Amino acid sequence: MLFMETIPNTPYALCGKSGLYLPKISLGLWHNFGHVDDFAVAEKTLLTAFEHGITHFDLANNYGPPPGSAEENFGKMLRGALAGKRDEIIVSSKAGHRMWDGPYGDGTSRKNLIASCDQSLRRTGLEYFDIFYAHRYDGITPVEETANALSALVHAGKALYVGLSKFPPEQARIACEILRENKTPCLIFQDRYSLFERGVEAEKLATAEANGAGFIAFSPLAQGLLTDKYLNGIPENSRAAKASGFLQREQITEAKVEAARRLNTLARSRGESLACMAIAWLLKNPRVTSVLLGASSPEQLTENLKALRSLDFSDEERAAIGFAI
Numbered sequence: 001m002l003f004m005e006t007i008p009n010t011p012y013a014l015c016g017k018s019g020l021y022l023p024k025i026s027l028g029l030w031h032n033f034g035h036v037d038d039f040a041v042a043e044k045t046l047l048t049a050f051e052h053g054i055t056h057f058d059l060a061n062n063y064g065p066p067p068g069s070a071e072e073n074f075g076k077m078l079r080g081a082l083a084g085k086r087d088e089i090i091v092s093s094k095a096g097h098r099m100w101d102g103p104y105g106d107g108t109s110r111k112n113l114i115a116s117c118d119q120s121l122r123r124t125g126l127e128y129f130d131i132f133y134a135h136r137y138d139g140i141t142p143v144e145e146t147a148n149a150l151s152a153l154v155h156a157g158k159a160l161y162v163g164l165s166k167f168p169p170e171q172a173r174i175a176c177e178i179l180r181e182n183k184t185p186c187l188i189f190q191d192r193y194s195l196f197e198r199g200v201e202a203e204k205l206a207t208a209e210a211n212g213a214g215f216i217a218f219s220p221l222a223q224g225l226l227t228d229k230y231l232n233g234i235p236e237n238s239r240a241a242k243a244s245g246f247l248q249r250e251q252i253t254e255a256k257v258e259a260a261r262r263l264n265t266l267a268r269s270r271g272e273s274l275a276c277m278a279i280a281w282l283l284k285n286p287r288v289t290s291v292l293l294g295a296s297s298p299e300q301l302t303e304n305l306k307a308l309r310s311l312d313f314s315d316e317e318r319a320a321i322g323f324a325i
Protein backbone atom coordinates (compact mmCIF):
# COMPACT_ATOMS: atom_id res chain seq x y z
CA MET A 1 0.00 0.00 0.00
CA LEU A 2 1.26 3.47 -0.83
CA PHE A 3 1.96 5.84 2.06
CA MET A 4 -0.85 8.22 1.06
CA GLU A 5 -3.46 5.48 1.04
CA THR A 6 -2.83 4.87 4.70
CA ILE A 7 -4.03 8.36 5.67
CA PRO A 8 -7.82 8.80 5.78
CA ASN A 9 -9.25 12.03 4.30
CA THR A 10 -5.87 12.87 2.87
CA PRO A 11 -5.52 16.45 1.58
CA TYR A 12 -3.83 15.02 -1.53
CA ALA A 13 -5.36 13.52 -4.68
CA LEU A 14 -3.92 11.43 -7.47
CA CYS A 15 -3.60 13.51 -10.63
CA GLY A 16 -5.63 11.87 -13.39
CA LYS A 17 -4.38 8.41 -14.25
CA SER A 18 -0.82 9.19 -13.12
CA GLY A 19 0.92 8.11 -9.93
CA LEU A 20 1.49 11.72 -8.87
CA TYR A 21 -0.28 13.07 -5.80
CA LEU A 22 -1.09 16.78 -5.80
CA PRO A 23 -2.28 18.68 -2.75
CA LYS A 24 -5.98 19.54 -3.01
CA ILE A 25 -4.90 23.14 -2.44
CA SER A 26 -1.93 24.45 -4.44
CA LEU A 27 -0.28 27.88 -4.41
CA GLY A 28 0.18 30.05 -7.50
CA LEU A 29 2.79 32.80 -7.81
CA TRP A 30 1.13 34.94 -10.51
CA HIS A 31 0.67 37.89 -8.14
CA ASN A 32 2.48 38.81 -4.89
CA PHE A 33 5.83 37.18 -5.71
CA GLY A 34 7.37 39.70 -8.14
CA HIS A 35 10.14 42.21 -7.54
CA VAL A 36 7.41 44.85 -6.92
CA ASP A 37 6.22 42.83 -3.90
CA ASP A 38 7.60 42.46 -0.36
CA PHE A 39 10.01 39.51 -0.53
CA ALA A 40 9.78 38.71 3.19
CA VAL A 41 5.96 38.44 3.07
CA ALA A 42 6.12 36.34 -0.09
CA GLU A 43 8.67 33.96 1.43
CA LYS A 44 6.64 33.62 4.63
CA THR A 45 3.54 32.86 2.55
CA LEU A 46 5.38 30.15 0.62
CA LEU A 47 6.84 28.63 3.76
CA THR A 48 3.46 28.71 5.53
CA ALA A 49 1.97 26.91 2.54
CA PHE A 50 4.63 24.22 2.66
CA GLU A 51 4.30 23.78 6.41
CA HIS A 52 0.55 23.18 5.90
CA GLY A 53 1.08 20.45 3.32
CA ILE A 54 0.85 22.54 0.16
CA THR A 55 3.52 20.84 -1.88
CA HIS A 56 2.68 22.28 -5.30
CA PHE A 57 3.83 25.72 -6.47
CA ASP A 58 2.75 27.09 -9.84
CA LEU A 59 4.82 29.54 -11.89
CA ALA A 60 5.01 30.84 -15.45
CA ASN A 61 7.77 32.60 -17.35
CA ASN A 62 5.90 35.93 -17.29
CA TYR A 63 4.84 36.06 -13.62
CA GLY A 64 6.05 39.14 -11.75
CA PRO A 65 6.04 42.03 -12.37
CA PRO A 66 8.48 42.48 -13.93
CA PRO A 67 8.04 39.32 -16.02
CA GLY A 68 10.41 36.58 -14.84
CA SER A 69 10.80 37.97 -11.33
CA ALA A 70 8.45 35.47 -9.66
CA GLU A 71 10.67 32.66 -10.96
CA GLU A 72 13.78 34.49 -9.75
CA ASN A 73 12.26 35.03 -6.31
CA PHE A 74 11.05 31.45 -6.12
CA GLY A 75 14.61 30.28 -6.91
CA LYS A 76 15.89 32.46 -4.06
CA MET A 77 13.31 30.92 -1.68
CA LEU A 78 14.31 27.42 -2.78
CA ARG A 79 17.87 28.23 -1.80
CA GLY A 80 16.58 29.94 1.39
CA ALA A 81 13.44 28.96 3.31
CA LEU A 82 12.90 25.80 1.27
CA ALA A 83 16.54 24.71 1.06
CA GLY A 84 16.87 20.92 0.88
CA LYS A 85 13.16 20.43 0.06
CA ARG A 86 13.38 19.99 -3.75
CA ASP A 87 12.20 16.39 -3.69
CA GLU A 88 9.28 17.24 -1.38
CA ILE A 89 7.67 19.71 -3.76
CA ILE A 90 6.13 19.90 -7.23
CA VAL A 91 7.08 22.98 -9.25
CA SER A 92 5.33 23.89 -12.47
CA SER A 93 6.03 26.57 -15.04
CA LYS A 94 4.61 27.58 -18.41
CA ALA A 95 5.35 29.31 -21.68
CA GLY A 96 3.01 30.69 -24.30
CA HIS A 97 2.22 34.31 -23.47
CA ARG A 98 4.38 37.26 -24.64
CA MET A 99 7.70 37.19 -22.76
CA TRP A 100 10.43 38.75 -24.87
CA ASP A 101 10.72 40.94 -27.97
CA GLY A 102 10.48 39.69 -31.53
CA PRO A 103 8.58 36.84 -33.17
CA TYR A 104 9.95 34.08 -30.88
CA GLY A 105 9.02 35.51 -27.48
CA ASP A 106 5.34 34.59 -27.66
CA GLY A 107 3.04 31.68 -28.56
CA THR A 108 3.46 27.94 -28.37
CA SER A 109 5.89 27.17 -31.20
CA ARG A 110 8.68 24.66 -30.54
CA LYS A 111 11.15 27.58 -30.65
CA ASN A 112 9.33 29.53 -27.93
CA LEU A 113 8.54 26.60 -25.63
CA ILE A 114 12.05 25.18 -25.58
CA ALA A 115 13.88 28.52 -25.31
CA SER A 116 11.46 29.68 -22.62
CA CYS A 117 11.81 26.50 -20.56
CA ASP A 118 15.60 26.94 -20.61
CA GLN A 119 15.22 30.55 -19.45
CA SER A 120 12.82 29.52 -16.65
CA LEU A 121 15.22 26.82 -15.46
CA ARG A 122 18.02 29.39 -15.30
CA ARG A 123 15.84 31.90 -13.41
CA THR A 124 14.71 29.38 -10.80
CA GLY A 125 18.03 27.53 -10.64
CA LEU A 126 16.15 24.24 -11.07
CA GLU A 127 17.48 21.30 -13.08
CA TYR A 128 13.98 20.36 -14.22
CA PHE A 129 10.33 21.31 -13.74
CA ASP A 130 7.96 18.72 -12.36
CA ILE A 131 5.25 19.98 -14.71
CA PHE A 132 5.75 22.16 -17.79
CA TYR A 133 2.68 23.63 -19.53
CA ALA A 134 1.83 25.14 -22.85
CA HIS A 135 0.27 28.26 -21.28
CA ARG A 136 -2.37 28.66 -23.99
CA TYR A 137 -3.49 27.55 -27.43
CA ASP A 138 -2.17 30.39 -29.61
CA GLY A 139 -4.50 29.80 -32.57
CA ILE A 140 -1.61 29.63 -35.06
CA THR A 141 0.92 26.97 -34.11
CA PRO A 142 -0.25 23.48 -35.14
CA VAL A 143 -1.18 21.49 -32.04
CA GLU A 144 1.16 18.73 -33.28
CA GLU A 145 4.13 21.12 -33.03
CA THR A 146 3.22 22.24 -29.51
CA ALA A 147 2.61 18.69 -28.26
CA ASN A 148 5.84 17.38 -29.80
CA ALA A 149 7.80 20.26 -28.24
CA LEU A 150 6.34 19.38 -24.80
CA SER A 151 7.33 15.74 -25.31
CA ALA A 152 10.84 16.85 -26.31
CA LEU A 153 11.18 18.68 -22.98
CA VAL A 154 10.35 15.47 -21.12
CA HIS A 155 12.71 13.41 -23.25
CA ALA A 156 15.48 15.97 -22.63
CA GLY A 157 14.96 15.68 -18.86
CA LYS A 158 13.79 19.28 -18.51
CA ALA A 159 10.27 18.33 -17.36
CA LEU A 160 8.89 15.23 -15.65
CA TYR A 161 5.29 15.77 -16.79
CA VAL A 162 3.49 18.12 -19.14
CA GLY A 163 0.18 19.96 -19.04
CA LEU A 164 -2.15 22.10 -21.12
CA SER A 165 -3.50 25.44 -19.99
CA LYS A 166 -6.53 27.10 -21.60
CA PHE A 167 -6.68 24.78 -24.64
CA PRO A 168 -10.10 24.54 -26.31
CA PRO A 169 -11.46 20.98 -25.92
CA GLU A 170 -10.86 19.90 -29.54
CA GLN A 171 -7.23 21.09 -29.57
CA ALA A 172 -6.73 19.56 -26.13
CA ARG A 173 -7.98 16.19 -27.40
CA ILE A 174 -5.55 16.25 -30.35
CA ALA A 175 -2.66 17.28 -28.11
CA CYS A 176 -3.47 14.51 -25.62
CA GLU A 177 -3.47 11.91 -28.37
CA ILE A 178 -0.02 12.98 -29.62
CA LEU A 179 1.38 13.21 -26.11
CA ARG A 180 0.15 9.66 -25.45
CA GLU A 181 1.75 8.39 -28.68
CA ASN A 182 5.00 10.06 -27.60
CA LYS A 183 4.82 8.22 -24.24
CA THR A 184 4.58 11.54 -22.40
CA PRO A 185 0.86 11.55 -21.49
CA CYS A 186 -0.77 14.82 -20.54
CA LEU A 187 -0.74 14.98 -16.73
CA ILE A 188 -3.12 17.84 -16.17
CA PHE A 189 -5.35 20.57 -17.61
CA GLN A 190 -5.19 24.03 -16.01
CA ASP A 191 -8.15 26.37 -16.51
CA ARG A 192 -10.15 29.14 -14.89
CA TYR A 193 -12.90 27.69 -12.69
CA SER A 194 -14.85 29.27 -9.86
CA LEU A 195 -18.43 29.82 -8.72
CA PHE A 196 -18.41 32.87 -11.03
CA GLU A 197 -16.67 31.21 -14.02
CA ARG A 198 -18.14 27.82 -14.82
CA GLY A 199 -17.33 27.48 -18.52
CA VAL A 200 -15.20 24.33 -18.04
CA GLU A 201 -18.26 22.39 -16.88
CA ALA A 202 -19.58 22.26 -20.46
CA GLU A 203 -16.80 20.08 -21.89
CA LYS A 204 -13.31 20.73 -20.52
CA LEU A 205 -13.61 18.77 -17.26
CA ALA A 206 -14.93 15.73 -19.13
CA THR A 207 -12.20 16.04 -21.77
CA ALA A 208 -9.53 16.01 -19.08
CA GLU A 209 -11.05 12.94 -17.47
CA ALA A 210 -11.51 11.10 -20.78
CA ASN A 211 -7.82 11.63 -21.51
CA GLY A 212 -6.62 10.45 -18.11
CA ALA A 213 -5.56 13.98 -17.12
CA GLY A 214 -6.20 15.71 -13.82
CA PHE A 215 -7.65 19.21 -13.58
CA ILE A 216 -6.38 22.19 -11.59
CA ALA A 217 -8.69 25.19 -11.18
CA PHE A 218 -7.04 28.62 -11.37
CA SER A 219 -8.43 31.86 -9.92
CA PRO A 220 -10.84 29.83 -7.74
CA LEU A 221 -11.71 32.99 -5.78
CA ALA A 222 -12.20 35.04 -8.96
CA GLN A 223 -9.08 37.00 -7.96
CA GLY A 224 -10.65 37.97 -4.63
CA LEU A 225 -14.24 38.66 -5.71
CA LEU A 226 -15.29 35.42 -3.99
CA THR A 227 -14.04 36.60 -0.59
CA ASP A 228 -15.50 39.21 1.75
CA LYS A 229 -12.89 41.72 0.49
CA TYR A 230 -15.02 43.70 -1.99
CA LEU A 231 -18.40 43.49 -0.23
CA ASN A 232 -18.18 47.13 0.86
CA GLY A 233 -15.97 48.81 -1.71
CA ILE A 234 -12.42 48.40 -3.00
CA PRO A 235 -9.95 48.38 -0.11
CA GLU A 236 -6.53 49.99 -0.46
CA ASN A 237 -3.83 47.43 -1.14
CA SER A 238 -6.27 44.94 -2.68
CA ARG A 239 -5.47 43.48 -6.12
CA ALA A 240 -8.12 45.68 -7.75
CA ALA A 241 -6.56 48.81 -6.21
CA LYS A 242 -2.96 47.98 -7.19
CA ALA A 243 -1.47 49.33 -10.40
CA SER A 244 0.23 45.97 -11.05
CA GLY A 245 -2.87 43.81 -10.43
CA PHE A 246 -4.72 42.03 -13.23
CA LEU A 247 -8.08 42.61 -11.54
CA GLN A 248 -9.45 45.89 -12.88
CA ARG A 249 -11.72 48.19 -10.87
CA GLU A 250 -14.34 47.86 -13.64
CA GLN A 251 -14.54 44.11 -12.94
CA ILE A 252 -15.91 44.81 -9.43
CA THR A 253 -19.43 45.31 -10.76
CA GLU A 254 -22.49 45.87 -8.58
CA ALA A 255 -24.00 42.61 -9.93
CA LYS A 256 -20.89 40.62 -8.89
CA VAL A 257 -20.75 42.27 -5.47
CA GLU A 258 -24.47 41.57 -4.92
CA ALA A 259 -23.95 37.89 -5.81
CA ALA A 260 -20.93 37.77 -3.49
CA ARG A 261 -23.06 39.22 -0.67
CA ARG A 262 -25.71 36.52 -1.20
CA LEU A 263 -23.02 33.82 -1.23
CA ASN A 264 -21.40 35.34 1.86
CA THR A 265 -24.68 34.96 3.76
CA LEU A 266 -24.87 31.29 2.75
CA ALA A 267 -21.24 30.71 3.73
CA ARG A 268 -21.85 32.25 7.17
CA SER A 269 -24.86 29.96 7.64
CA ARG A 270 -22.47 27.04 7.01
CA GLY A 271 -20.16 28.52 9.64
CA GLU A 272 -17.38 29.42 7.24
CA SER A 273 -16.00 32.28 5.16
CA LEU A 274 -17.07 32.93 1.58
CA ALA A 275 -13.53 32.06 0.41
CA CYS A 276 -13.67 28.67 2.13
CA MET A 277 -17.11 27.88 0.71
CA ALA A 278 -15.97 28.84 -2.80
CA ILE A 279 -12.93 26.54 -2.50
CA ALA A 280 -14.90 23.65 -0.99
CA TRP A 281 -17.54 23.96 -3.71
CA LEU A 282 -14.83 23.31 -6.34
CA LEU A 283 -13.20 20.49 -4.40
CA LYS A 284 -16.45 18.58 -4.02
CA ASN A 285 -16.24 17.91 -7.76
CA PRO A 286 -14.33 14.62 -8.16
CA ARG A 287 -12.94 15.82 -11.50
CA VAL A 288 -11.08 18.65 -9.77
CA THR A 289 -7.68 17.42 -8.59
CA SER A 290 -6.50 20.65 -7.02
CA VAL A 291 -7.56 24.25 -6.48
CA LEU A 292 -4.83 26.75 -7.36
CA LEU A 293 -5.01 29.66 -4.94
CA GLY A 294 -3.25 32.98 -4.88
CA ALA A 295 -2.46 34.69 -1.57
CA SER A 296 -1.03 38.07 -0.60
CA SER A 297 -0.33 37.02 3.01
CA PRO A 298 0.24 33.86 5.08
CA GLU A 299 -2.95 34.66 7.01
CA GLN A 300 -5.11 34.45 3.86
CA LEU A 301 -3.68 31.05 3.16
CA THR A 302 -4.22 29.62 6.64
CA GLU A 303 -7.79 30.95 6.60
CA ASN A 304 -8.48 29.42 3.18
CA LEU A 305 -7.06 26.03 4.18
CA LYS A 306 -10.05 25.65 6.52
CA ALA A 307 -12.02 24.84 3.36
CA LEU A 308 -10.68 21.28 3.63
CA ARG A 309 -12.78 20.80 6.78
CA SER A 310 -16.15 21.33 5.12
CA LEU A 311 -16.25 19.63 1.75
CA ASP A 312 -19.84 18.39 2.08
CA PHE A 313 -22.86 20.31 0.78
CA SER A 314 -26.50 19.41 1.37
CA ASP A 315 -28.90 19.44 -1.60
CA GLU A 316 -30.50 22.57 -0.13
CA GLU A 317 -27.12 24.32 0.08
CA ARG A 318 -26.28 23.38 -3.50
CA ALA A 319 -29.59 24.74 -4.73
CA ALA A 320 -29.22 27.96 -2.70
CA ILE A 321 -25.74 28.52 -4.15
CA GLY A 322 -27.14 27.98 -7.65
CA PHE A 323 -29.76 30.69 -7.02
CA ALA A 324 -27.23 33.08 -5.48
CA ILE A 325 -24.78 33.26 -8.39
Ligand SMILES: NC(=O)c1ccc[n+]([C@@H]2O[C@H](COP(=O)([O-])OP(=O)(O)OC[C@H]3O[C@@H](n4cnc5c(N)ncnc54)[C@H](OP(=O)(O)O)[C@@H]3O)[C@@H](O)[C@H]2O)c1
Nearest residue numbers: 028029030218219220221222223224227238239293294296
Ligand atom coordinates in the same frame (compact mmCIF):
# COMPACT_ATOMS: atom_id res chain seq x y z
N1 LIG B 1 -2.96 29.26 -16.61
C1 LIG B 1 -3.30 30.51 -16.59
O1 LIG B 1 -3.45 31.17 -17.62
C2 LIG B 1 -3.50 31.19 -15.26
C3 LIG B 1 -4.20 32.42 -15.20
C4 LIG B 1 -4.40 32.99 -13.94
C5 LIG B 1 -3.92 32.35 -12.79
N2 LIG B 1 -3.23 31.17 -12.91
C6 LIG B 1 -2.67 30.50 -11.72
O2 LIG B 1 -3.64 30.49 -10.67
C7 LIG B 1 -3.07 31.06 -9.49
C8 LIG B 1 -4.13 31.69 -8.64
O3 LIG B 1 -4.79 32.74 -9.35
P1 LIG B 1 -5.39 33.94 -8.55
O4 LIG B 1 -4.32 34.58 -7.74
O5 LIG B 1 -6.19 34.76 -9.48
O6 LIG B 1 -6.36 33.12 -7.53
P2 LIG B 1 -7.50 33.51 -6.53
O7 LIG B 1 -7.32 32.53 -5.41
O8 LIG B 1 -8.80 33.54 -7.25
O9 LIG B 1 -7.21 34.99 -6.02
C9 LIG B 1 -6.21 35.21 -5.05
C10 LIG B 1 -6.37 36.60 -4.43
O10 LIG B 1 -7.60 36.69 -3.72
C11 LIG B 1 -7.41 37.45 -2.54
N3 LIG B 1 -7.67 36.56 -1.36
C12 LIG B 1 -7.32 35.27 -1.21
N4 LIG B 1 -7.77 34.79 -0.03
C13 LIG B 1 -8.40 35.80 0.59
C14 LIG B 1 -9.07 35.91 1.82
N5 LIG B 1 -9.18 34.88 2.66
N6 LIG B 1 -9.63 37.12 2.13
C15 LIG B 1 -9.54 38.17 1.28
N7 LIG B 1 -8.91 38.13 0.09
C16 LIG B 1 -8.34 36.95 -0.25
C17 LIG B 1 -5.97 37.93 -2.56
O11 LIG B 1 -5.93 39.17 -3.25
P3 LIG B 1 -5.39 40.54 -2.60
O12 LIG B 1 -4.10 40.84 -3.26
O13 LIG B 1 -6.45 41.54 -2.96
O14 LIG B 1 -5.24 40.34 -1.12
C18 LIG B 1 -5.30 36.87 -3.41
O15 LIG B 1 -4.10 37.29 -3.99
C19 LIG B 1 -2.03 32.04 -10.05
O16 LIG B 1 -1.05 32.41 -9.10
C20 LIG B 1 -1.44 31.22 -11.17
O17 LIG B 1 -0.53 30.27 -10.65
C21 LIG B 1 -3.04 30.58 -14.11
